[in-house]
Amino acid sequence: MPVYQAPVADTLFVLNDILGWERHGNLPGFADATPDVVEAILGEAGKFATDIFLPLNQVGDREGCHRATDASVTTPKGFKEAYNQFREAGWGGLSASPEYGGQGLPHTLAAAVNEFLSSANMAFAMYPGLTRGAIAAIESHGSDEQKALYLPKMVDGIWTGTMNLTEPHCGTDLGLLRTRAVPQGDGTYKISGQKIFISAGEHDLSENIVHLVLARIEGAPEGVKGISLFIVPKFLPDEAGNPGARNGVSCGSLEEKMGIHGNATCVMNYDGATGWLVGEAHKGLRAMFTMMNEARLGVGVQGLAISEIAYQNAVAYARDRLQGRALAGSKHGEKAADPIIVHPDVRRMLMTIRAVNEAGRALILWTALRGDLSHRAEDAKVREASDDWMGLLTPVIKGVLTDKGFENAVMAQQVYGGHGYVREWGMEQFVRDARIAQIYEGANGIQALDLVGRKLALNGGRAIQAFFKEVGAFCEEHRSTEAMAPFTKSLKKGLNDLQSATMWLMTNAMAKPDNAGAASTDYMHLFGLVALGYMWGRMAHAAQEKLASGAGDDTSFLENKLVTARFYMDRLMPETAAHLARISSGAASMMALDTDAF
Template identity: 85%
Template sequence: MPVYQAPIADTLFVLNDLLGFDRHNNLPGFSDASPDIVEAILGEAGRFATDVFLPLNQIGDSEGCRRADDGSVTTPKGFKAAYDQFREAGWGGLSADPAYGGQGLPHTLAAAVNEFLSSANMAFSMYPGLTRGAIAAIQQHGSPEQKQRYLPKMIDGVWTGTMNLTEPHCGTDLGLLRTKAVPQGDGSYKLSGQKIFISAGEHDLSENIVHLVLARIEGSPEGTKGISLFIVPKFVLDEAGEAGARNMVSCGSIEEKMGIHGNATCVMNYDEATGFLIGEADKGLRAMFTMMNEARLGVGVQGLAISEIAYQNAVVYAKDRIQGRSLSGAKAPEKKADPIIVHPDVRRMLMTIRAVNEAGRALILWTAMKGDLSHLAEDAGERQAADDWMGLMTPVIKGVLTDKGFENAVLAQQIYGGHGYVREWGMEQFVRDARIAQIYEGANGIQALDLVGRKLALNGGRAVQAFFQEVGAFCEEHRAVEAMAPYTKALKKGLNDLQGATMWLMQHAMAKPDNAGAASTDYMHLFGLVALGYMSARSAKVAQDKLTAGANGDAAFLEAKLVTARFFMDRLMPETAAHLARIASGSDSMMSLNEEAF
């Protein structure tokens, strides 16, 4: 069975040393998250992930979820007992509003815990993950009565949540949806239609499932302007707010999937199911995007999480497996061969994964903290800047880190050779599980279009210009520091490529929109490399400062930080030039071939 140990030391480095987590202890939530509390929570979350979630990962993959003739779904062996432990420990309410029973800690801390749980068991972690998104949508857009009726039990975990967007004919283009809602005169609606690919749509973990469903009210306009969002509980609540009569919503089937078998991905049928409007009529997309943005950041965490557990197991294998001799001479002369970790190409793969993981963790937690500050910061300008960062980085984190997560799972599998292709070692499951993260919650091509088509020009380009200024100022500030030269020179070159690509889009995309579409994925990955490189360079600066100050027993950890960041700059950052070259080639060769020739 694969092994996993939560990367607590690296997470604490990011929170305490890179982010200065305790500098915000004047803000709600942060005031309760002292350094010793944070370390204790991360330690317990890591233990919980390893002891409770991890042993069920392969079981969930091999058993999958089972649907009975009555439409009920049974999760794999051990899932229900583990979920009860998860709920009783309060993990689902870690960062939730105390007004509804949550602990009120920063979302930044919850993001770190989410990584640990997703590494240990991605399919399992999706059940509470979907619930968090539904909680966010109800809290932001629900009426006071809806909040009081649903949030306490969802935060407690006794009820779970989902989001229902996709239909058989309608995925990204939600304006095509057909699910209809008919008003009943008492404030409720009857919803009819079918939704597909609904993660955690039906299961036996909770007493009730609160579905958030997009539908069109009878008579509303066609297209996205006529879409509303509804709360449709599996069991309609009685006057006391308890789960009452069974609603007319059912699981028609479970999708047969490539991976994440432990999560019930359902076809959901709504047959005049009772629902309740959340937010304004015909304004459902605004409410749904609250949940979508939460989910997209969570999926970016999944990309990192699978990359991390795949890396850890590949390291164990590379140190243990002996094959061949080192090119520079035997490293284990007492053995018949050297462990494969001595070979440069194995090191190439391991260092690539490690460099992306460390930079990705920093970028996710940095962005999660911006999310906290966008709500809690006392200064309006700081709140706005933090919100700008969140909006800009959401498609980058989702798109880049899930692409890299899949690539890194494949690299880790490659290190195992033939054993990586065999189920018992667990690596092929990581590859299969990681693949979905590039697709759901908006396929990565859509994330790239969102970045290029919406985020760059938003508010006159305020967010992207602030990012350029921040990275450029960091490079300039440390330009004359000899120890930082390997990091700042490469980062500045990447930033120049990104600014050049941005200028090219400004000059060529308006007159010929296909140029923007053709450039979008390369632009997203170019942007991601610079953002990850910025995190690497900042980590290197912190590590150097701490080493200069005496290291306090962490010298080996800090020196490894410097080496990993140097590898990023030497081997990964140069890819920005290739992305720029592809962007500047335009769309002609991509779009010129006649459809009949394909």
């Protein structure tokens, strides 16, 4: 069975030495999250992930979920008991509002815990993950009555939640949505239609499932302006707020998927189901985006999470597997051969994964902290700047970290050679599970278009200009420091490439929109390389400062940070030039072939 140890020390380094966790102790939620409390929570979360979630990962993959003739769905063996342990320990309410039974701790901390759980068992972690998104949507847009009825049970985990967008004929283009909502005159609506690809749509883990469903009220405008959001529970709450009569919603079938077999991905049929409007009529997409933005950041975490567990297992294998001799001379003459970790190409793969993982973790936590500040900071300008960062980085984190997560899972599988292709080692499951993260919650091509088409120009380009200023100021501040030169020089070159690409888009995309579309994915990955490089710059600086002041037992940890940072700058950051070259080539050759020529 694959092994996993939660990267607690790495996470604490980011929180304490990069984000300056203690500086935010005056903000709501942070006062209770003192460094010692955070360390204790992360330690316990790591143990829970390894002891409870990890042993069920291969079980869930092999057994999958099963639908009975009555449309009920059974999760794999052990899932229900593990979920009860998860719920009773209060992990689902870590960052939820105390008003509804949560602990009110910063979302940044919940993001770190989510990484650990998703590494150990991505399919399982999706059940509470989707519930968190549904909680956010209801809390932001629901009525007081809806919040009082649903949120305490969802925060507790005794009820779970889903999001229902996709239909057989429409995915990204929600303007084509056909699910109907007919008003009943008593404040309820009858919801009819079919939704597909609904994660955790039906299961046996909770007493009730609260579906958030996009539908079109009769007579509503066409397109996305006519879409509304509805709460449609599996069981209608009775007068006491407990599950009552079965609603007109059921699982029509389970999707047979490439991966995440332990999660029930359902076709959901709504046959005159009773639903309640969330927020304003025809404003449902705005309400659903609260949940989608939360989900997109969570999917970025999934990309990192799979990459991390794949890396840990590839390292363990590379240390043990004997094959050939080191090119520079035998490292283990007492053995029949050297372990493959001595070979440069194996090192290339392992170092690439490690460099992306550690910077990706920092970027996620950095962005999650901005999310907390956007809600909790006292200064309105800080809230605005933090919200700008969140909006700008959401498509980058989702798109880049899930693309890299899949690539890294494949690289880790490659380290195993033929054993990586065999099920018992677990690596092929990581590859299959990682693949969905590039697709759902908005395929990565859509994330790239969102970044280029909307986020860059939003508020007159305020967010991207602030990003340029922040990274540029960091480079300038440390430009004359000899020890930082290897990092700031490469980072500044990458930043220059990103600024050039942005200027090229401003000059060429308006007149010819295909230029923006052709450039979007390269631009997203160029942006990601610079953002990850900025994280490495900050981590290198923090490591140098700690070493200079006397690191004690942390010396090896910090020196390894500097080595990995140097590898990133030497081997990965130069890719910005290739992305810029492709962007600058325009759309001509990409769009030249006639459709019939394909």
